[in-house]
Amino acid sequence: xxxxNILPALPSMMDGxxxxxxxTVLSIIGGVVIGTLLALARLSKYKFLAMAAGFYVNYFRSxxxxxxxxxxxxxxxxxxxxxxGTNRPVGALTSCLIAFMLxxxxxxxxxxxxxxxxxxxxxINAAYALGLNYxxxxxxxxxxxxFRKMMPLLMQQSIILFQDTSLVYAxxxxxxxxxxxxxxxxxxxxxEFLLFAGLIYFIISFGASSYVTYLKKRTTx
Amino acid sequence: xxxxxxxxxxFKPTGIGSEIYLDWFMTGLGWTIALALTSWIIALFIGTIxxxxxxxxxxxxANLAAGYVALFRNVPLLIQLFIWYFMVPDYLPESLELWxxxxxxxxxxxxxxxxICLGLFTAARxxxxxxxxxxxxxxxxINAGLALGLRLPQxxxxxxxxxxFRIIIPPIxxxxxNVFKNSxxxxxxxxxxxxxxxxxxxxxxxxLFEAFTLATLIYxxxxxxxxxxxxxxxxxxxxxxxxxxxxx
Numbered sequence: 001x002x003x004x005n006i007l008p009a010l011p012s013m014m015d016g017x018x019x020x021x022x023x024t025v026l027s028i029i030g031g032v033v034i035g036t037l038l039a040l041a042r043l044s045k046y047k048f049l050a051m052a053a054g055f056y057v058n059y060f061r062s063x064x065x066x067x068x069x070x071x072x073x074x075x076x077x078x079x080x081x082x083x084x085g086t087n088r089p090v091g092a093l094t095s096c097l098i099a100f101m102l103x104x105x106x107x108x109x110x111x112x113x114x115x116x117x118x119x120x121x122x123x124i125n126a127a128y129a130l131g132l133n134y135x136x137x138x139x140x141x142x143x144x145x146x147f148r149k150m151m152p153l154l155m156q157q158s159i160i161l162f163q164d165t166s167l168v169y170a171x172x173x174x175x176x177x178x179x180x181x182x183x184x185x186x187x188x189x190x191x192e193f194l195l196f197a198g199l200i201y202f203i204i205s206f207g208a209s210s211y212v213t214y215l216k217k218r219t220t221x
Numbered sequence: 222x223x224x225x226x227x228x229x230x231x232f233k234p235t236g237i238g239s240e241i242y243l244d245w246f247m248t249g250l251g252w253t254i255a256l257a258l259t260s261w262i263i264a265l266f267i268g269t270i271x272x273x274x275x276x277x278x279x280x281x282x283a284n285l286a287a288g289y290v291a292l293f294r295n296v297p298l299l300i301q302l303f304i305w306y307f308m309v310p311d312y313l314p315e316s317l318e319l320w321x322x323x324x325x326x327x328x329x330x331x332x333x334x335x336x337i338c339l340g341l342f343t344a345a346r347x348x349x350x351x352x353x354x355x356x357x358x359x360x361x362x363i364n365a366g367l368a369l370g371l372r373l374p375q376x377x378x379x380x381x382x383x384x385x386f387r388i389i390i391p392p393i394x395x396x397x398x399n400v401f402k403n404s405x406x407x408x409x410x411x412x413x414x415x416x417x418x419x420x421x422x423x424x425x426x427x428x429l430f431e432a433f434t435l436a437t438l439i440y441x442x443x444x445x446x447x448x449x450x451x452x453x454x455x456x457x458x459x460x461x462x463x464x465x466x467x468x469x
Contacts (some may be wrong), residue, residue: 062444063437064402066409067416071433074423078224078430163297170409177300191308198300205295 003192009183016179017200023097023175024162030101031161032154035108040138042113053109060106065099066167072099073171092171104161111153115146152216159208163201176200230428231435242422242432249418250439256335256404256414261397263340264347271344272351273377286348293345298406301342306334306410331412335404343400350392354385387458394451398444415439 041053060068076095080088119142127137147154166177174182177197184193231243274286293301310321310330321330358381366376408417419436423429 059437059441062398062402063440064405064416066405067419067433067436067440070416070420071437074429075433163295166297166299167406169299177297181303191311194300194303194308198296198304201297201300202292202295206291209295 001192002189003196005187005189006192006196009187009193013176013179013183016174016176019093019174020162020165020176023093023100023165023168024158026097027100027104027161027165028158030097031104031108032112034101034105036112036143038105038109039112039116042109043116057106057109060103061110065103065164066170068099068103069096069167069170072096092168092173096168096171096173100161100165104157107157108154111150111157112146114153115150116142118149119145152212152219155208155212155215159205159212162208163205166201224430225428226430227426227428228431230422230426230431233426235425242426245418245422246415246435246439249413249415250443252332252407252412252414253401253404256332256339256407256412257401259336260339260343260404261400263336264343264396264400267341267344268347269351269382271348272355273382275348275352276355277373290345290348293342294349298338298342298403299409302335302338302406302410305338306331309334328412331407331410334410335407335412339400339403342403343396346396346399347393350389350396351385353392354389355381357388358384384460387455387460390451390455390458394448394455397451398447401443401447402440 038053038056041049042057044050044053072095073092076098077090080090123141123145124137127141132140165175168175169178169181172178180193180197181190184190187193231246232241234241235245271286271289274282275290277283310318313321321333325333362380362384363376366380371379404414405416407414408420411417413421415436419432423432426432
């Protein structure tokens with residue numbers, strides 16, 4: 001084992017790490033937004049809306065992420081072509097981002113739903129009694145409290161998402177893992193670079209999950 | 222873009238032997254189930270040992286087990302798979318290395334690597350559930366067991382584990398389903414499981430929508446039926462009045 005070649009390769013690997021982080025953050029934002037809308041739909045009084053959202057969640061939770069990534073990689077260019085009528089190619093990054101957002105939304109939805117359900121009924125009744133409408137009650141009363149409660153779970157899911165972004169290897173996107181692998185192949189030391197990549201993922205994930213544990217301890221009454 | 226829809230594509234011959242495309246999907250499903258079940262046995266076995274170790278009074282053993290869980294939970298599955306498949310064989314004793322790289326066929330070596338990888342990866346998650354299950358039991362159970370004169374192994378085998386296993390069936394079900402989904406990473410090291418067969422069909426026939434729809438359907442049905450099966454199991458082994466413990 002000789003780790004001396006890693007230092008010169010660091011700048012290019014930082015580009016990969018940057019892509020990984022970008023993918024993670026954008027997917028979290030998209031996933032939480034779509035997931036929250038789905039959760040509201042699942043708890044809606046309109047039966048059809050609730051059922052459709054329920055099906056969406058069950059559907060995405062029963063298929064592998066890798067299948068979604070691969071499928072979207074092939075499918076998104078077709079769909080964009082049909083919708084816009086043009087033949088413009090979209091990159092792997094766009095299709096991966098859409099795949100991650102839609103897939104993770106199903107998981108975030110369940111977290112948000114549990115969060116909303118943990119808010120006592122009295123809060124909602126009080127909001128309505130004050131004359132707030134549904135949107136105001138959710139936006140000003142329920143969701144702020146729910147999000148505070150479910151922060152640890154949302155972060156836990158985000159850490160899983162961060163690790164799962166390495167699956168974009170399947171469509172050849174140059175994320176951190178893929179960059180490290182190609183750098184390692186160039187200098188003929190694939191093992192060292194693989195271990196190094198594993199170490200960096202470990203440090204980030206472990207650091208983040210330790211913080212979540214600390215957060216949980218601090219917020220439990 | 223022109224797309225030629227053809228839902229009959231699965232019954233067309235592949236041109237290889239007398240197979241039709243549906244046969245490929247069935248072969249793939251077979252690999253997926255074999256991968257998942259074998260990995261699950263390893264995961265349950267090692268996960269139980271690690272989970273029990275985390276609750277032992279001996280601090281050194283408990284910390285080692287905690288270290289295992291932290292390590293296997295914080296490194297992405299794909300990196301773990303690459304380590305088992307590309308790296309570990311290079312450090313085996315020479316005879317074993319030659320056997321792995323030359324004597325057995327590529328599908329078998331990919332299968333072995335994936336099973337070890339998925340087994341150990343899932344074991345860390347199973348261990349967490351086992352630990353939670355044991356810790357959810359009232360302290361009185363341990364005290365009563367010790368007061369009866371049981372030794373530590375007896376206490377775990379006869380008192381704690383039978384109850385803990387029943388409590389954790391719901392969370393462990395989702396880990397069980399995850400093994401099936403996670404086994405799709407084997408397609409990235411060339412094992413022709415369900416996802417890889419789907420990709421191959423899509424590439425051979427250019428009917429990618431049909432191929433991926435069928436794959437999704439198979440995963441969906443597999444998932445739902447396993448879930449129902451586990452619910453049945455949960456009802457069957459339920460001890461009246463005990464489940465309330467898990468919710469405390």
